[in-house]
């Protein structure tokens with residue numbers, strides 16, 4: 531994006547005391563939000579929420595210090611959007627894992643200062659020949675974000691064609707934690723999950739989730755709130771969701787993180803992904819003319 535385009539973006543959508551657009555890491559254009567409640571940075575590439583930090587709090591999202599910020603590369607951390615499929619493509623292994631939404635450009639469509647001091651932003655995925663070649667359906671995707679004392683993220687999919695399609699999706703949220711050894715995740719007790727570590731297996735969650743080795747699980751048929759309880763930061767993070775029947779929990783642990791090349795040696799200790807989505811058994815059928823909306827609301831409170 532050249533200087534004139536950035537200027538026109540700011541003329542149309544900057545709001546004093548809320549949001550302005552600027553050149554971010556690796557030359558990516560970002561919306562920089564700073565209001566009375568929180569600060570946040572959202573890249574136009576991928577409509578990728580990179581940071582969210584309520585005032586007086588440590589960052590809530592984890593963003594790798596070794597991430598690659600470059601056109602067409604997914605950013606390691608924040609909230610990558612997996613869309614319109616989750617994980618490997620069901621029929622064609624050559625297509626990118628987790629879909630293409632996280633690596634293509636989105637346009638900023640709207641910004642608004644809300645009465646309670648929060649900032650609302652709306653982004654739309656830009657279709658190109660390359661996206662249509664991978665996803666031959668008349669559809670549109672929008673991301674609606676409210677940056678305030680809570681972070682609200684709504685992913686909206688519209689079927690504008692005349693045939694139904696199957697949609698897989700996730701808000702692949704990386705949470706910053708003090709140390710994975712002092713953290714547990716509640717809310718998924720008793721849920722069935724697909725365990726993707728080693729031989730794929732179906733299991734049932736017993737008690738809260740504690741992590742001491744690689745974890746890669748799709749919890750199924752659950753719309754429950756998840757709570758990340760971090761004894762190090764003394765903080766509880768709540769992830770509430772709507773129209774999301776799957777929750778993915780992921781930590782690559784030592785060897786896998788090393789192979790990924792953008793985690794850093796100790797990165798896995800300070801993060802956990804708790805992803806609100808619809809994946810595997812929970813993919814969604816979107817009928818012609820219909821819209822599907824998935825919502826996640828993230829908030830934090832002190833842990834006594």
Ligand code: BG6
Pocket residue numbers: 604627628702726746747778780805
């Ligand atoms: C998780 C998947 O959602 O994302 C894992 O369950 C995967 O299997 C991880 O390794 C990271 O994916 P990527 O494509 O961002 O490296």
